[in-house]
Amino acid sequence: QVQLQQSGPGLVKPSQTLSLTCAISGDSVSSNSAAWNWIRQSPSRGLEWLGRTYYRSKWYNEYAVSVKSRVTINPDTSKNQFSLQLSSVTPEDTSIYYCARALMGAIKDWGQGTLVTVSS
Amino acid sequence: QSVLTQPPSASGTPGQRVTISCSGSSSNVGRNTVNWYQQLPGTAPKLLIYTNNQRPSGVPDRFSGSKSGTSASLAISGLQSEDEADYYCAAWDDRLIGWLFGGGTKLTVL
Numbered sequence: 540q541v542q543l544q545q546s547g548p549g550l551v552k553p554s555q556t557l558s559l560t561c562a563i564s565g566d567s568v569s570s571n572s573a574a575w576n577w578i579r580q581s582p583s584r585g586l587e588w589l590g591r592t593y594y595r596s597k598w599y600n601e602y603a604v605s606v607k608s609r610v611t612i613n614p615d616t617s618k619n620q621f622s623l624q625l626s627s628v629t630p631e632d633t634s635i636y637y638c639a640r641a642l643m644g645a646i647k648d649w650g651q652g653t654l655v656t657v658s659s
Numbered sequence: 660q661s662v663l664t665q666p667p668s669a670s671g672t673p674g675q676r677v678t679i680s681c682s683g684s685s686s687n688v689g690r691n692t693v694n695w696y697q698q699l700p701g702t703a704p705k706l707l708i709y710t711n712n713q714r715p716s717g718v719p720d721r722f723s724g725s726k727s728g729t730s731a732s733l734a735i736s737g738l739q740s741e742d743e744a745d746y747y748c749a750a751w752d753d754r755l756i757g758w759l760f761g762g763g764t765k766l767t768v769l
Contacts, residue, residue, distance in 0.1 A: 576758070578758070585662060585760060585761075585762050585763060586704070586747060586749075586760035586763070587760070588757050588758035588759070588760070590757075601756055601757065602757075603755075603757050604755060604757075637703055637704075641758075643709075643710075644691070644692050644694075644709070644710060644751070645692075645694045645706060645709035645710065645749075646694065646706070646749065646758065647706050647709070647715070648706075649703035649704060649705075650703065651703060652702075652703050
């Protein structure tokens with residue numbers, strides 16, 4: 540059974556970079572069948588997919604158009620985890636952020652969620 | 660970013676059958692499989708149905724899914740009070756190259 544454990548600050552100042560990490564147990568970030576995603580949820584935007592990283596003989600990244608210029612998702616094979624960085628945040632980025640594993644056409648497993656508030 | 664269209668609310672009495680619809684387009688629901696999630700207050704979404712109509716281990720057979728063209732549906736039969744939650748559909752979009760989610764349906768058990 541895979542478990543995803545999120546960590547990172549719950550408060551970020553406007554214009555700064557939001558950084559979160561998702562530690563994986565029960566699977567490998569280098570899996571040839573899984574994809575590792577970041578998704579956020581807010582009352583105004585609902586569930587919004589931000590992007591993913593996955594390994595298929597080499598690393599791939601795909602990002603949502605809405606955040607493409609500000610988002611980076613990186614795998615860390617040495618620690619079996621992956622991270623989210625979202626730059627130039629505004630109060631509009633205040634959300635619950637989830638990491639999640641997708642397998643065989645479905646997002647199957649979710650982290651516990653991290654409420655990130657953007658405020659000075 | 661566009662979303663899949665769901666009714667904002669649904670309701671039923673214990674024992675009843677309710678259905679929740681999810682409408683998309685040819686680049687998402689029409690081309691790819693649909694998944695459904697149940698979200699209880701304060702928790703992460705939980706996979707309820709995948710690949711249109713498959714239930715993960717542990718999900719009661721009261722929950723079923725179907726898809727036709729660019730629309731999908733989640734049906735809950737024998738409604739129970741514990742089914743009161745938010746329900747979301749999701750599908751991969753080939754044009755946007757990303758996951759799309761429905762706006763969510765809040766199910767109330769009367």
